[in-house]
Amino acid sequence: MLIASPQTMRFEAALPMRSGAALRDYMLRYETHGQLNAERSNAVLVCHALNADHHVAGVYEGQAKSLGWWDNMIGPGKPVDTDRFFVIGVNNLGSCFGSTGPMHTNPDTGRIYGADFPVVTVEDWVNAQARLLDALGIESLAAVMGGSLGAMQALSWALQYPERVRNAVVIASAPNLTAENIAFNEVARRAIVTDPDFHGGHFYQHGTVPKRGLRIARMIGHITYLSDDVMNEKFGRQLRDAVLSKASQGTGVAPDDAAPYKFSTQDVEFQIESYLRHQGDKFAEYFDANTYLLITRALDYFDPAAAFDGNLSRALARARANFLMVSFTTDWRFAPKRSREIVKALLDNRRKVSYAEIDAPHGHDAFLLDDARYLAAVRAYFKNIEVSA
Amino acid sequence: MLIASPQTMRFEAALPMRSGAALRDYMLRYETHGQLNAERSNAVLVCHALNADHHVAGVYEGQAKSLGWWDNMIGPGKPVDTDRFFVIGVNNLGSCFGSTGPMHTNPDTGRIYGADFPVVTVEDWVNAQARLLDALGIESLAAVMGGSLGAMQALSWALQYPERVRNAVVIASAPNLTAENIAFNEVARRAIVTDPDFHGGHFYQHGTVPKRGLRIARMIGHITYLSDDVMNEKFGRQLRDAVLSKASQGTGVAPDDAAPYKFSTQDVEFQIESYLRHQGDKFAEYFDANTYLLITRALDYFDPAAAFDGNLSRALARARANFLMVSFTTDWRFAPKRSREIVKALLDNRRKVSYAEIDAPHGHDAFLLDDARYLAAVRAYFKNIEVSA
Numbered sequence: 001m002l003i004a005s006p007q008t009m010r011f012e013a014a015l016p017m018r019s020g021a022a023l024r025d026y027m028l029r030y031e032t033h034g035q036l037n038a039e040r041s042n043a044v045l046v047c048h049a050l051n052a053d054h055h056v057a058g059v060y061e062g063q064a065k066s067l068g069w070w071d072n073m074i075g076p077g078k079p080v081d082t083d084r085f086f087v088i089g090v091n092n093l094g095s096c097f098g099s100t101g102p103m104h105t106n107p108d109t110g111r112i113y114g115a116d117f118p119v120v121t122v123e124d125w126v127n128a129q130a131r132l133l134d135a136l137g138i139e140s141l142a143a144v145m146g147g148s149l150g151a152m153q154a155l156s157w158a159l160q161y162p163e164r165v166r167n168a169v170v171i172a173s174a175p176n177l178t179a180e181n182i183a184f185n186e187v188a189r190r191a192i193v194t195d196p197d198f199h200g201g202h203f204y205q206h207g208t209v210p211k212r213g214l215r216i217a218r219m220i221g222h223i224t225y226l227s228d229d230v231m232n233e234k235f236g237r238q239l240r241d242a243v244l245s246k247a248s249q250g251t252g253v254a255p256d257d258a259a260p261y262k263f264s265t266q267d268v269e270f271q272i273e274s275y276l277r278h279q280g281d282k283f284a285e286y287f288d289a290n291t292y293l294l295i296t297r298a299l300d301y302f303d304p305a306a307a308f309d310g311n312l313s314r315a316l317a318r319a320r321a322n323f324l325m326v327s328f329t330t331d332w333r334f335a336p337k338r339s340r341e342i343v344k345a346l347l348d349n350r351r352k353v354s355y356a357e358i359d360a361p362h363g364h365d366a367f368l369l370d371d372a373r374y375l376a377a378v379r380a381y382f383k384n385i386e387v388s389a
Numbered sequence: 390m391l392i393a394s395p396q397t398m399r400f401e402a403a404l405p406m407r408s409g410a411a412l413r414d415y416m417l418r419y420e421t422h423g424q425l426n427a428e429r430s431n432a433v434l435v436c437h438a439l440n441a442d443h444h445v446a447g448v449y450e451g452q453a454k455s456l457g458w459w460d461n462m463i464g465p466g467k468p469v470d471t472d473r474f475f476v477i478g479v480n481n482l483g484s485c486f487g488s489t490g491p492m493h494t495n496p497d498t499g500r501i502y503g504a505d506f507p508v509v510t511v512e513d514w515v516n517a518q519a520r521l522l523d524a525l526g527i528e529s530l531a532a533v534m535g536g537s538l539g540a541m542q543a544l545s546w547a548l549q550y551p552e553r554v555r556n557a558v559v560i561a562s563a564p565n566l567t568a569e570n571i572a573f574n575e576v577a578r579r580a581i582v583t584d585p586d587f588h589g590g591h592f593y594q595h596g597t598v599p600k601r602g603l604r605i606a607r608m609i610g611h612i613t614y615l616s617d618d619v620m621n622e623k624f625g626r627q628l629r630d631a632v633l634s635k636a637s638q639g640t641g642v643a644p645d646d647a648a649p650y651k652f653s654t655q656d657v658e659f660q661i662e663s664y665l666r667h668q669g670d671k672f673a674e675y676f677d678a679n680t681y682l683l684i685t686r687a688l689d690y691f692d693p694a695a696a697f698d699g700n701l702s703r704a705l706a707r708a709r710a711n712f713l714m715v716s717f718t719t720d721w722r723f724a725p726k727r728s729r730e731i732v733k734a735l736l737d738n739r740r741k742v743s744y745a746e747i748d749a750p751h752g753h754d755a756f757l758l759d760d761a762r763y764l765a766a767v768r769a770y771f772k773n774i775e776v777s778a
Contacts (some may be wrong), residue, residue, distance in 0.1 A: 019652035119652040123425075179620035179661040180612060186662045187608045190669070193655050194601040196585055212583040220577045223569060231568035237692065261690060263508040265682035266582050266590075269689065272568040273575045280579075293654035301650060302656065303626065343586060364478035 002075050002082065004031045004068060006098065009135055015093075018301075021118035025107045028132050029098030030054045030090040033074065034082035036138070042087045042387035043138045045129060045152035046070065047146035050221070050295050051287065053097035056089035057082070057344050072370050079379035084387060085142060093128050094120045094294040102290030103204060113290075115201020120294055122149075122302045142385050144321075145169035147169045147367035148334065149295065152302045155342065159304055162320040167385055169378065171326040172367040174338035175312050175345070176303035184224055185296040188217035192289045193338065198307055201290050210289045214363025215280030218299070219293055226332035227363030235272040312341060313348035323351040324381040326374060328366040329359045354381060391447025391464050391471065393420045393480050395458060396489065398524055404517055405671035407690075410507035413462035414496045417521050418487030419443045419479040422463065423471035425527070427563055431776035432527045433474045435459065436535035436542035439610070439684050440676065445478035446471070461759050468768035473776060474531060482517050483684065484507045485677035492593060502679075504590020509683055511538075511691045515545045517659040519553070522537060532712075535557035536756035537723065538684070541691045544731065547694055556774055558767065559713040561756040563727035564701050564734070565692035570722065573613055574685040581678045590679050599678045604669030606681055610670050614753030616719035624661040669730075701730060702737035711741040713770040715763060717750045717755040743770060 006029055013025035029055050036043060046056045048069070057074035060066040074080045091099040091105075094117060101119040133141070144157040144165050152175030155200050156218065158168040177185070192198055192213030199206045223231075261269055269276045308314040323346055327339035336357050346353045356377040360366040366374070393417055403413035420443050425432060437458070446463035449455040463469045463476050480488040483506060491506040498505075522530070533554050540562030547557040568573070572664040575695045581587055581602030589593045610619075628649065650658055657663045697703040712735055716728035724744050735742045745766040749755040755763070 012468045019650075021652075115655070119654060127546075128730060178617060179626065179659075180615075180617045180625040182626070182659050183608075183612045183620065183661050183665055185661075186665060187605060187612070189654060190608065190666070191580060191605050194604070216576060216580050219572075219579065220609065223572045225575070226565060231572065235568040237565060237568065237571070261408075263410075265508060265578060265679075265686045266504070270568075270571050270575075272572050276572055276575060277579070290654075297654045306626075320390075340575070 002033055002068075002071075004033070004055055004058040004060055004066075005061070006031050008098070009132055011128075011131060015124070015131070017118050017124045018121040019119050023093065023100070023118055023216070026100035027095060027098075028090055028100075028128060030088060031130060032089075033057055033087040034085050036086040036136075038389060039388050040138055041075050041107050041140065042085050042142050043133070043140075044080055044087045044146045045133070045141050045157070046074065046087060047129070047144065047150035048089070048092065048146040048148065049150045050299075051283070052150075053095060054099075055097075069368065070155070073375065073378065079375050080145070080382055084136075085382070088132075088136070090129055090132055092120070092125045093293055096288035096291040098288075101288065102157045102201070103288055112202075113308065115290055118288060119297055122156045122367040123160060125298070126153055126160050129153075130154060130161055133164075136142040139164065140312040141165050141167075142387055143167035143169055143382070145171070147171040148364065149299055153300070156302070156304065157223065158319040158321040158323075159316065162318050164203070166220060167275065167324065167381075168319075168321040169324045169326075169381065170339075170342065172328060172331055172339075172364055173325070174334040175305060175341050177300055184220055185300055188220050189293055189296060191216035191220075192292060195289075198289060201288065201293075209284070211284035214284035214287060214289055214292065215277075218280045218287075219276045220281035222276055224333045225363060225365045227332065227361060230361050230363055231272065233289075233361070235270070235275060238271040240268045240271060240274055251331070253290050255300045293386060312345040316342070316345045316351070317349050319346065319349065319351055324355070324378065324379060325353060325355045326359065326367070327357050328362070328364070329357065330361055330373075331364045331366060333364040341354050391422055391460075392450050393422070393444055393447040393455075394441060394450070395420045399521060400517075404513070404520070406507050406513045407510045408508050410508055412489070414484065415482060415489035415617075416487075417479055417482070417489075417517060419477055419521060420445070421478075422446055422476040423474055425475040425525075426777060428777050429527055430445035431474050431531050432522070432529075432530065433469060433521070434478045434530050434533045434546070435463065435475075435476060435478045436514070436518070436533065437478070437481065438535065438537040438539045439688075440672070441539075442484060442486075443478040443480040444486075458757065461764065462767065468764050469534070469771055474771070477521075477525070479518055479521055481509070481514045483677075483680055483687075485491055485680040490677065491590070491666070491679035491683070501593050502681055503593060506679060506683065508686055510687050511541050511545045512549060514687070515542055515549050518542070518546075518776065519550055522553075523581035528553065530556075531776055532553050532556035532558055532771070534560070536560040537562065537595050537753065538688055545693065546643060546689070547710040547712075548705065549707040551707050554710040556770075557708075557710040558713045558715075558729075558770065559708075559731065560729075561720055561723050561753055562714075563723040563732065564694060564730050566689055572687055573609055577609050578682050578685060580605035580609075581589065582676075583680060587678060590682075594676065598673070600673035603676060603678055603681065604666075604675035607669045608665045609677075611665055613722045614752060614754045616721065616750060618662065618719055619750050619752055621753070622750070624659070624664060627660040629657050629660060629663055646691055701734040705731070705734045705740070706738050708735065708738065712743070713767065714742060714744045714767060715756070716746050717751070718746060718751070719750055720753045720755060722753040
């Protein structure tokens with residue numbers, strides 16, 4: 001098992017951001033696995049999505065349960081083989097998992113940023129990551145990779161730093177959000193912002209946490225991460241445990257009243273409710289509300305074709321990397337057709353693209369799960385990446 | 390234009406409910422259009438869905454904008470022709486639009502029901518409607534009809550009172566909710582219940598309204614009523630009006646910053662956000678929070694096959710009516726495949742079923758809209774309904 005050792009890099013020079021703001025004196029938390037080779041040609045940057053961080057693989061010393069979020073993908077002998085590649089996981093600015101974020105102190109005011117943390121974009125994250133690579137002495141990436149929002153960063157790397165990216169691995173992604181995607185983000189944000197404990201984003205100084213809003217946000221998110229099918233398979237219309245065990249004891253139920261409901265609008269009746277409440281409760285314990293707002297907004301804003309009248313082919317003309325694109329059939333959040341838009345635009349530019357559309361039941365979450373064909377596709381792609389001259 | 394005159398019928402005898410509770414001394418608000426014929430054989434009962442009521446057609450005297458919610462369907466010369474049929478719209482128990490609901494006084498305690506209003510089911514509503522028909526002297530319905538939750542009532546009528554229903558018109562329906570359907574309802578309910586202004590459902594006596602929760606609930610609902618396609622067509626990634634007009638004035642935008650974003654997580658950036666917030670604000674002004682909980686729960690509970698080990702064909706064996714079923718291709722809330730389950734189960738029982746799967750872009754909302762093929766299918770079906778011997 002890999003042992004992960006998080007490190008912190010401090011940056012004093014201001015990072016100009018897309019909004020016009022600049023962030024100075026900030027820190028990036030990151031971890032690395034494997035060895036950078038002498039040619040410095042085997043680095044793989046892993047970008048994270050909403051609820052993740054720099055901790056991509058292995059465990060922290062002495063914490064057996066602290067498994068990295070992409071440990072099935074990254075490690076010795078794994079699809080992204082750390083015996084060959086030097087893997088870098090980096091936590092994004094605005095996060096609540098180590099890099100500078102809304103809960104840190106603004107050096108300009110001496111006060112906690114809160115809602116004043118500058119609005120970050122995918123492009124800003126990529127620029128910050130590029131500075132980290134500069135500091136690590138890595139000019140060129142063997143690959144940049146990510147799923148979902150992480151995939152948007154990988155795609156943006158190929159556009160912002162075309163000469164520094166040899167391969168981009170873009171999984172469960174989209175060239176931008178649809179109106180429905182934005183709508184779900186907006187409802188989640190409104191739930192947070194209108195929670196009285198949010199205090200306009202300055203809840204830290206009130207000693208509160210907008211947990212009600214965070215719970216709702218997470219519940220909405222979870223619905224969109226799973227497929228209808230997998231929800232029906234895992235939960236269906238099953239009632240909560242207590243009722244199930246009562247029912248299995250053979251409590252007689254008349255045909256007209258077969259379902260042993262509690263007849264309550266506020267108690268849990270169905271397993272799916274219990275699952276969602278549990279996910280919401282957990283999330284509200286550790287996730288920062290301002291971070292949630294920032295990250296969902298970064299998703300909303302991402303739209304590389306916007307500067308080219310919506311023409312994605314023209315937008316991707318800058319890219320020089322080879323691409324592996326992966327999508328999942330039951331992902332209704334970032335459906336395969338959205339990945340195919342990117343594939344088509346890359347092919348329009350005569351880029352080399354491998355595209356795997358994986359028939360997986362798990363919806364958007366599939367990019368984190370153990371699907372043999374998916375992992376095999378990534379493995380095969382990385383096997384063909386040359387790391388030395 | 391039809392003039393609608395709402396009427397109220399009072400029921401003193403207790404209505405036994407599926408939960409075991411009983412509601413006594415309650416009122417039903419209803420309206421009728423057309424004339425009941427001498428044989429009392431031309432009555433059509435119209436059941437309503439979540440955000441609707443007894444006011445199905447026409448306007449209230451002197452209120453030009455008070456158009457009934459199904460006025461495109463019901464009226465003289467319309468698909469449900471009030472020159473032939475006697476149409477009854479009835480507001481359901483637990484509603485906030487006239488019939489007895491959570492904001493009324495519990496005769497047993499002298500206090501407002503609030504969260505103590507008994508949990509109602511589709512079956513209870515049907516029983517209450519049957520009592521109304523008894524009082525109106527209507528033994529047999531030419532048809533019972535509804536869309537969405539209203540369609541579940543129509544289906545339930547055919548099962549609870551098979552001898553009283555000659556035709557059931559079941560539009561944009563499902564034999565029960567999927568886990569995903571329940572999940573969306575549950576998130577909406579949690580948003581309401583965890584709003585500090587909800588006060589456990591007894592907010593009336595606190596002089597508050599849980600508007601934050603109602604807004605979130607309505608926003609979630611709206612996302613599920615519309616199709617992804619129609620949202621993209623209507624809103625896409627369009628920015629709010631102010632920005633659009635600024636952009637159209639030719640403000641120069643550099644390619645790397647083409648989208649004139651405000652870079653805010655709390656302000657409206659996209660039109661879809663503005664639309665959803667507006668819908669949420671409107672809804673929170675007039676809809677009752679306890680009613681929302683009750684109605685979504687009635688949806689969750691509906692599952693006629695549950696008493697038959699999930700076998701829908703056996704569940705529908707009781708039905709004697711002929712059926713018109715309609716579904717809409719882009720309805721992802723109650724997808725066509727859910728209607729087809731009902732069609733199949735009816736055919737298994739050798740029922741007469743007409744089924745129209747309408748290729749409409751508008752998602753679940755299509756059942757309320759002017760789709761020519763949809764309205765023509767209903768018109769043709771009603772034309773063939775005999776109303777006298």
